[in-house]
Amino acid sequence: MDFSSDTSASAHPAVLEALARINHGSQPSYGADEITAQLRQRLSVIFECDVEILPVVSGTAANALCLSLLYGPLQSVICHEEAHIERDERGAPEFFSAGGKLSCVSGQHARIDPVHLKALCEKADPEFVHETPPAAVSLTNLTESGTRYSLDQVAEICDLAKAFGLNVHMDGARFANAIVNTGWSPAQITWKSGVQCMSLGFTKNGAIGCDIIVLFGDMRQRIGELRARAKRAGHLPPKMRFISVQALALLEGDLWLSLAEHANQCATEVSRILLNGELGVLAHPVEGNEVFAKLPETIFDQLRQMGLKAYPWLDGSIRFVCHWATQKTELVQLDKASSSVSIT
C-alpha cells in the first residue's frame, strides 16, 4: 500500500523501449537533434499551435527556468501560498530570477482566489520604487491540494492578469491528471485561456525524468534566452534526445492520458474506501490522482502498521497519491485495512 508519491514510481515500459529504440548513431548535441524536433512538432499538434519547447529533468527546473523569463530581480510572481514554487523548491525561483520575490495569495483548495489576486494587483504600483511589483502569475494545475482549475477559473485568472499587464505561467506537473476526461483540450485550458507558458510534467506521469517547458505565442521569441539560461544552469545536457523521447513515448497513442486516467480512478477508489470506512473526511475534492483525508491520528497509525505508506500534509490531512503503476492489489489491501481499523 504505497501511496507515498507519484515520484517514487518506476517508469512506464514504453519509455524504456523508446530510449532503446533511439540509441544508435550520432546526433547533434544540446537539443539540436531530430527527436527533440519531433517532440516540438508533436506538442505543436497537441496544443494546436506552433510552440517552442525545452525539455529538462525535473519539475523544479522547468518551473524556475520558465519563470525566469517572466520576472527579474526587481519584480515578483504571484502564486498560491501553498504552491510548489513557494513551498517545495528550496528557493529555486529566487535563484533563477536572481532574487525576485514570490507574492503569495490564498484561496480554497490551493486555487488562487481571484478576489485576493485582484486586491493584490490593485494595490501594486510599479512606479513606487520601494515595493516589488508583480510581473506574472503562476497557477498550478492540478493544484497542490489535488484539485483542478476549471476552464472558467483559468480564464478568470488570466483575464485578471492581462488587465494588470501580467503574464501567466502554468505549473502543469500533473497536467494530464488535471485535464483527462474533462473535455477541455490542452489548448483550451492553456494559451486559449491566456496562459503564456507552462511546465508540462511527464515525470509523475510515467517518465524517468522529463518535464517540458512550453512557450506559446509571443513567448516563443524567448527560446534563445531560455536555452542560454538553461545552459548556464547545467540544464542543457548534451544528449537531450534521451529526455525528449520520453515525452514522445508517453504522447504516443495518448498513453499520457490513459496513464493519468488510471491514476485518477485509483484515487477515486481510495477516497471511496476511506469514506466508506468512515475513517475520516476529505480535506479537498478529489479531482485528480491525489486524496487528502483528515484522519484521526490513531487511525493513521493503525493503517501504517498495516503497511500503508502515505505522508501527512501541510494542512494536517494525510495525502494519498496514486500513479500510473498503482496496483489493484494495493487498493484491495487498503480496503481490507480500512475495514479492520478500530475506530474508538
Next chain:
Amino acid sequence: MDFSSDTSASAHPAVLEALARINHGSQPSYGADEITAQLRQRLSVIFECDVEILPVVSGTAANALCLSLLYGPLQSVICHEEAHIERDERGAPEFFSAGGKLSCVSGQHARIDPVHLKALCEKADPEFVHETPPAAVSLTNLTESGTRYSLDQVAEICDLAKAFGLNVHMDGARFANAIVNTGWSPAQITWKSGVQCMSLGFTKNGAIGCDIIVLFGDMRQRIGELRARAKRAGHLPPKMRFISVQALALLEGDLWLSLAEHANQCATEVSRILLNGELGVLAHPVEGNEVFAKLPETIFDQLRQMGLKAYPWLDGSIRFVCHWATQKTELVQLDKASSSVSIT
C-alpha cells in the same frame, strides 16, 4: 567520419540494459534510493576511501554545483584560461556562486602553469578589500587540449594550492580517458594528490547523461548543503536512481576504462593517419581521445567534402574527437580521405 564530439554519440547498450533492469517497483525519491547508495559504495571502493556523491545530468551542472561549495560571491576560482568553466558554460560558475569570479592563468597545452599559479597566489591579499581573492583552484583532466596531467603535475598544483589555503576541484569530464593505461589509480591522481572534490564524467564515456560530483575527506561534510543547492537548481530529480545506475553500469567490469581505452586508441590512430599523410602538425600531444591538428584550410575543406565532421578549435587547430562508439570503418575512411587529399 564523425569526429565532431564525444557528446554526440549514443549510449552504450549496457547503460540501457541497466535502466531496464531497475525499472520496477517503488523507490524513495531524490537520491534516497538503493541504487544511488550502491553507487556511493562502488565509488568508495574505486577511490579507496569513503566518498559522498551527487549524480547530475550534465558536466556543467557537476562543475558549477561542486565549485559553489568552494567559493562564494566574494571570492574567485583559479582556472586555465581555456578551461571549460571559463569558456563553455555560459557563466554557470558565476551563476551558482552568486557572482564569484574566475581568475584565469595560462599554461601550455591547457595545463595550468604552476609558475603563473604561484605568482597569482602570491599577489593576492585576502585582507585587501578591493580585490577578489582566490578560494580554490580548478584543474581539468583531460585538459581542453586533450592532454593529461601527470601524477606529479596534479600534486604540484595541489601543493601550491594548499600552501595558499586553497581547495582543489578537478573537472574530470574525461577522467577515464585521462587515467586509463597510465598506472595511476583514481585515488592517487585525486585525493591522495590533494584534490578535495571532482566532477566525474560518464556522459562522454558512454552514458545517456550522468556526471557524478564526488566529495573526498572533510568535503564530505558539505553533502547536505550540496543537496540543498542541487534542489534549488532543479538538479535533484525525483527518480535519481536512473542517473546513478548509468554510472554503475559503466563501472561494472571496468567498462568505463575499456571504453576510454578504445576512444584513446582511435585518437592515436587518427593522429597517426594525419601525420603519415603529412596533412599537418599536432597542436598538442595526443594523450586521450582528442587530436588537435593544425591543418591548412584547403586540406580541411577537402576532408569535409569527403565527409569529415570535425570542428575548428579556439587555437586555430582542428579538433578530432573519438569516443566509445567510434568505428574502425571511420578510421579507414579517414585514412583513405587522407591519402587522396591534394596538398598544394
Next chain:
Amino acid sequence: MDFSSDTSASAHPAVLEALARINHGSQPSYGADEITAQLRQRLSVIFECDVEILPVVSGTAANALCLSLLYGPLQSVICHEEAHIERDERGAPEFFSAGGKLSCVSGQHARIDPVHLKALCEKADPEFVHETPPAAVSLTNLTESGTRYSLDQVAEICDLAKAFGLNVHMDGARFANAIVNTGWSPAQITWKSGVQCMSLGFTKNGAIGCDIIVLFGDMRQRIGELRARAKRAGHLPPKMRFISVQALALLEGDLWLSLAEHANQCATEVSRILLNGELGVLAHPVEGNEVFAKLPETIFDQLRQMGLKAYPWLDGSIRFVCHWATQKTELVQLDKASSSVSIT
C-alpha cells in the same frame, strides 16, 4: 503641518558643524580613518562592550548588508509581515543574500508574535532539502506600527531564536525613539537580551545619511567579510569619515536621545490632539515618534485641505510622523485644524 516622514527633515545643525570641523587634511580612505575609529570606541562605550561597526548611508543598506552575514541563498530570515525589509526595500535582502527568502510571521502592532515564531521554527526541518529553513530572526524596534518591544519581549524572541539555533538582527532605524525614557540601556535591549547585530539608524534621528551596522560578540569576527560585502555593493565610500562623524555628532552629549525625546513628545501631542478632537481612534499605541490614527476619509480630506501632510498606511490608518525638527507651530496648527474639522 508636515507629518509625512522623519526622512524628509533636514539635518541637525550639530551634524553640519561636525562635518565642517573635520574637513581638513588627508585621512586614510575606506574607513581606516581616525573618525571612524573614534565612532567605534564611542559605540563600544554606549553598548558597554567592544563592537565592530560599518557606517553606511541608508537604512536599507544597513539592513541588507547586516542580514547578508546571517543568511545565505539556501536559508530564510524570519520577520514580521509588515517589516520594512519585507515591504519597503524593493527586495534588498534577497539581493544581498543572493536569493534567500524572508519568512513572515504576524503579530499585533507589528511585533513578532512569539507563538507564531515558535510554531514556524518547530515546523522547520533543516535536513528537509525541499524547504528553506530559517537562519535568523529580524525584529524592528520601533516597529513599523510605531510600537516598541519591551526588554522582556526582545528577550523572549531572542530566547526562542537561540533555542532553534537562529541569530537575531535588530532593525533599529528608530532605535533612539524606542529606548529613550524607557530606562532600558542600549546594551540591555540588544546584546544582553540576545541580539547579535543591528542596524543603528541616525538618518531619521537628525543625520544627513548615516546608519551604522553594529556587530556584537562573536559576530565581530565577520567584520572583514562585512567590509568586503560593502565594497562589492558600493557601500565603502572613500571618505567614510564624513558618514561616521554624523553619528559622533549626534551621540555627543546624548543629542541623539534628546532629539528622539522631542520627536516622541510631539507624537504624543499629536495623538492627544486627534483623540481630544474625537477625530478618530488610534490603530496602535503611541510609543515613539509615530501616530497611526484611523480617521474617517472626510476628516482626513479636510485636514489635508488645511495643509496637513501625512500618508495613509498599509493598515488603512493615517500615519503622522514627528521628528527632531517638528515645530511647536505645527502642533498648534494641527490643534486648530482639528477643532475646525466638521464631523458629520
Next chain:
Amino acid sequence: MDFSSDTSASAHPAVLEALARINHGSQPSYGADEITAQLRQRLSVIFECDVEILPVVSGTAANALCLSLLYGPLQSVICHEEAHIERDERGAPEFFSAGGKLSCVSGQHARIDPVHLKALCEKADPEFVHETPPAAVSLTNLTESGTRYSLDQVAEICDLAKAFGLNVHMDGARFANAIVNTGWSPAQITWKSGVQCMSLGFTKNGAIGCDIIVLFGDMRQRIGELRARAKRAGHLPPKMRFISVQALALLEGDLWLSLAEHANQCATEVSRILLNGELGVLAHPVEGNEVFAKLPETIFDQLRQMGLKAYPWLDGSIRFVCHWATQKTELVQLDKASSSVSIT
C-alpha cells in the same frame, strides 16, 4: 608629501558651505527634492542635452549600477584588463548584474586597443549558447594609468561598439581631469561620440562622496529601473539632496574644472621633478592628475624615509596622485627630497 590618493583628501570648502546652505525645512525624500532636480537641469546644460541622473556615494556604486542597465547574467561587458571595474571593485559588476562576466582586452597605457576589441567582438556569436556574448563596452577616462582618451579614440571605440550592437559606458571617476584644457566639451567626448551612459565622479574632484550616473538619449527611459535597482541596493538614501548639492557646488562657476586643472598641473610638476632629478622614467604619459614612475627601489625607499606617501602600482611603477588640495609646499618638499636622493 602625500601623493597617496585623491580619495584621501578632504572636501572643498564650497561643498561644505552648500550643504549648510540647503540644510533647512523639509524636502521630499529619495531624490524627489528640488536640489536633485536642479542638478539634473544643470547637467543637461553642461552636456547640451536632456539627461537623466542618479547621484550615489561612491564610484563603485555608480559603475556597477550603471552597468547593470547594460548587461545581465547571460552577457558580458568588455573592459580593459586593468579597469577599476575588473580590478578594484570586489566583483561589484558581477554582483549588480547577477553574475554577468567581464571580458578583458589589453591595450597600451590602460586604453582599450581597438584592434583587440574588434577581434573579440568578431569572435563572439550571440547565438552560440555555450559562450557569454558581450553586450557593452566600458571605457575609463582618465584611464587607470592616468592617460586620457582623445575624442577620436573615444569615437573609434564607440563606432566599433555600435557596429557590433554594443552599448558604451564611460567610467568618469576622473572625468574632469580628463577633459580640462583639452578643448573637448563634456558633450563631445561622451554622447556625441557614442557613449550611452557614464559615471561622473565628483568624489575625487573635491566632494565628500558624490558620483553621478548620467543617462543619455534612449538610455534615459531606463531611469525608473535604475532607481528601483538603486533602492534594492541601498543606494537611494532618503536625504539624497545632500549628495546632489555637492555636485551642484562643484559645477558652480566651473569649480570642478579649475580644481581638476590644479591637480593636473601639480602632477605635471611632479613628473618634471622626478625626470629632472633623473630618478626614473615615466611608465605612462602624464595626461591628468596622476604620475606613474618607474623608480629604483632604493630611490623609492629613500623618498619614503623623507616623508613621501605614494603606492606601488600593479605595473611595478610608483603612483603619485595629486588632487584639488595638493599644496605647493608638498611639491617643494618633493623637489628637495628628489635633489638629495643618492642614486647609486
